[in-house]
Amino acid sequence: MWSLGIGVWWSTAASLISSLLSKLKARSTYFENKTGTKVILQEIDGAELLEKASIVTTPTAYSDGILHSVKPSKSPYSDFTFIRGADLATRVNTSGNIESVGVDLPRIDYLGGCGSLLLEPEATNTATDSNDFTTGDIFVSSGRGISGVVRTSNQAISPDGTNNAWSIVDNNNGGFGNSYYRWTSLNVLTNTYNTLSLFVKKQGNNDWVYLRTLGFTDIGGVVFFNISNGTLGYTDSVLNPSIEDYGNGWYRISITFNTLDSSGIIQLALATSDGVNNITRDGTNGIYIYGLQAESHATRQYATSYIPTSGSPQTRGADLATDAGSSDLISSTEGVLYAEISALTNELDGTYKVITLNNGIVDEYVLLGFTNTNNIYASVGGTFISSLAPTGATDFHKVAIKYEDNNCKLFINGVQVGATNTTATVPSGLNNLDFHTGTGGSPFKGKVKCVAVFKEALTDAELTDLTTI
Secondary structure (H helix, E strand, O other), X not given: OHHHHHHHHXXXXXXXXXXXXXXXXXXXXXXXXXXXXXXXXXXXXXXXXXXXXXXXXXOOEEEOOEEOOOEOOXXXXXXXXXXXXXXOEEEEOOOOOEEEEOOOOOOEEOOOXXXXXXXXXXXXXXXXXXXXXXXXXXXXXXXXXXXXXXEEEEEEOOOOOOOOEEEEEEOXXXXXXXXXXXXXXXXXXXXXXXXXXXXXXXXXXXOEEEEEEEOOXXXXXXXXXXXOOOEEEEEOOOOEEEEEEEEXXXXXXXXXXXXXXXXXXXXXXXXXXXXXXXXXXXXXXXXXXXXEEEEEEOOOOOOOOOOOOXXXXXXXXXXXXXXXXXXXXXOOOEEEEEEEEEOOOOOOOOOOEEEEEEOXXXXXXXXXXXXXXXXXXXXXXXXXXXXXOOOXXXXXXXXXXXXXXXXXXXXXXXXXXXXXXXXXXXXXOOOEEEXXXXXXXXXXXXXXXXXXXXXXXXOHHHHHHHHOO
């Protein structure tokens, strides 16, 4: 009898999810990530909460300037208005390749294999020729040169899926020493975070490359990258490094530095082991490279997604999703705001990044997101509820804030965080779901798998089930 009940529940759940996705597809221009979305909806339904949700948004369906929500499935819908100026944004598509995305189109990004909504700040790539390693400037200005290597264009399939990657191979002259490509006469902004990034793939025998800064009076240093297994090696503390797996043997490596000296050099060099600068030039050492990016920012200490350039610096506009929800779908008496989110970086960028239910008035919101120190936190009506420093801000976390007057709780990954708040008052007239404070502040920047709203205050057991990873 019990088994029969489970079968009936599963059939009903599958039917509901199929119906929601069918209706979603019918009203959208672009429809993808169906498999990933079904997993998310099944998880919510497994907690017996899918029917209770008044709004559910996953990265599945979009049209020009619109991010469509799964629920409600009939008009009036609860879709986000989506804005991103400049036609220079990229994403990793379902095939694992980097591709360009048009103006005002949301980016469902599949880096790592599972689709999520990518929301980034405005950024400028000052590398004027991002995939030409014989010309162009980076940062304020630069030259370029080689020593002990040969560089050749169009030698391998790059992360964008075409044969446009460059090779850097030792020149096989029998010598022993540094073998590198470098940016010379390099001028950067001072008292600013400068980030250099590019894609690298192993070619030949060497498992390592390193990036080195030279000539700057205060930040001489080196970072070794293992491009066989995607790990960091020896790192000088003046450089903040990163290595990220883009599949098919490609890694995106980067360094961030802040200097008082405006002029120096950066080298990209071949290596055969961690911490060893020199190689024997016997023709067996090499790498493929693609997609150079140089970014400068007052607080940002990481590389944003690739911005292609050809002849001049280019700027990608910020992603902004707003104006979902309505007073019919959001309760000002009690409810839950839920999201599955990750930060763009584990590094600090000095900004708050939030999702809110709001009424468009300052501090009148139900809020969850990341602090300027990458803690996950929640507040209601301007009253702080609780926070947690997660293990790995770039990992996905399931977060829910339950709100009702004098009874607010934050759940993260299946556990209540901190004590129940008994002083917060829920603002009246909540009618918007926004990826910012409701007045435009602290726009959410990160990755999103799901955002959901419930018009009733769920039980602790339901919140535990909803947020369990």
